[in-house]
Amino acid sequence: MTMTPRERLFRWLDGRPVDRNPAWLLFPYSPIGCYVDIHNHAGYRRVFEASKGRAVMLNRRSPHAPLFSPDVVISKETTVEDGAEVTRQRYRYGGAELVSQTRKTSGGVTRKRLLTTDEDLEILLSFPIEQDPTVIDRELEKQMPQYLADRDDFPEDYGAMMLCLGEPIGFLYSNTDLETYAIWSLTHTREVQAFLDNAMVRMRAIYDFALRRNLAEVYFLIGSELASPPLVNRETFQQWIVPYARTLVDDVHAHGQYAIQHYHGQIGEILPDFLTMGADALHTIEEPPIGDCTLEQAFDVVGDQLGLIGCIQYDCFRSMTPQEMTEAVHDQLRQLEGRRFMLSPSAGPYEPDPDDRVIENYLAFLDAACD
Template sequence: MEGMNNRERTMAVFEHRRPDRLLWQPRLHHWYDVNKARGTLPREYEGFDLLAIYDDLDASPRAYHYFNDTVKVVEGEGVKLQRKVDESYIYTKYVTPKGSLTQIERRTEYGTASLRISYFLKGVRDFEVLKYILRNQSFIFDKDLYDEMERLLGERSEPLITVPWGSIQRFFIVYMGFQRGVIALWKHRKEVEDLLMVFDENDDERFALIRKTPFRIVNFGDNIDEGLCSPPLFEKYMIPYYKRRTRELHQAGKYCTSHWDGKIKRLLPYFPETGLDALECVPPIPQGNVTLEELKEALRGKVLIDGIPATHFLPHISDGELRRFVIRLLDTFSPNIIVGISDMLPPDGSIEKVRMVGGIIREYGIK
């Protein structure tokens, strides 16, 4: 089909129809936010908003950056969520009839991102407080915001939403941290698994709502890395989670992707069991630990989203080396690919390399 727009190209890839050409969808938000904050945007982009830069590059934005806020969490009666921000830190506190939980995040140098340095769960004694919070939450879909974002993006991108980390990943990444979380899992497995069941109950309502929304693609924002979620943990906790939720979403006519942005070589053999339709942000060697050939074999014809290591956009990689990698990526995965950067363009990455890759993709066509 000739003359497709980016929404049509996206759905053609997921539906395994032939798009008119491949889609170039680099994630530029972090690059833009940092360079804007420190006053180092390229001169030609001074005064541009991010969508104007995407248009100039003939590239597509990843839509979950615009649509994630359309599903909102409503705290239950008796739960107060307090937040305080200063120049260096973000303080978040839940106050409930069962007790309080606090989290501290350190803001990055330019205030564009943050890192958890103190987690909500300090010990097993805090589990009951978190259970109370989760059991009393509800979710709403903001259709007005969805419509607003759809008008804003137009034909640039297919609407897409990311659901938060699932199961054991949420326990480690959001609530307890890896070190304390692993110790708790070792010493208090029953209590941890009881808490994971409450995560599932909380997710039941979230996914029931998402199944009714207009989104045709749902992304699992799980940040999978085999160093944090080893094969035994992945097999025990993540595979049942993926199987259940992908089955529910498929029954609602939706496609499922997941954000596996770490080292995943030992986890790839499990991919066919997950029910996922695509993997997002997998970094190949040298940034990750998988080759393109290993990734293709594991995907078995499913879709790859992204695929170019972010490190290839830094100064030490020549334009020629980047070009050769992109051609090899396209030869390996076309047409089952939405090309992007694994994971995102670094603040000191070259925007001219982004432009160059877009040109390579247009010249390549579809094979």
């Protein structure tokens, strides 16, 4: 029996037999800011149309709520100083201030992150995080008309709605100088965990809003790669990532929904920890030389407990001929026959103007994976 992408997706997530390995091209049905608008690009539009009813579509959306209470005043200003365009973002609370800066000149761009010193971390810990469910619900409700319109537009047989709501580590990673961040993993673990504990209260309220309303069937957790080796050690990963992700996955499962975790990079050392976190699937396993773990090695660790989403590197879409792409897809599917495996590119369509070869390789990927 030939399955629809939706049937194939959920049987695969459940670990049940499917008619063939699912394929996922990563871009959602509705436009999203992190990728090119595939509806309004002639080449990507060909891929989008060809994927309908064949590849799994996860219609990824990301409603959001403010991290801090309104008492934290956030402002942004751009000025010209000595011929350079300088943009500063300020976070102020109770007489304390954190400032990030971007300086653009003809010679390039320099940036100062919001958090660069131990004193900055102390200031951050003094900022009140928004934890009031009433306030969080009110902010999210404002975004529901657009979300519900996107859900209504999405043909259900193509796959499922997927929410990407974040994890507690996100703000800290995105706003800290990376050298400082790595040092804090050795010197300020308790302080960082105090911030994460407070951020987690807010995060669970956001998930609760979505889960109570049955907004989506799949949840995409993208924080695990933000505090992992080689930037920090495995012990830090187990402190800053694992317990929070485990709780969020448990919340998702308690409402009968599914969780997919996202990770790019060197995963071999920490792969057992993904079993501890308990998601239904992991995207993505990048084989050497990009990553440090082959798909066969990954399956030796996780067995059938976790669905693995593995990939053809995006650079291959640029460099291979369509025939080579077809052979690469067939080789990977043959190698993993009988495994709980989903095929995908390593990245979604982020190039605004790809050459024709990229488009032809997307089509070759589809034909090889889905026919």
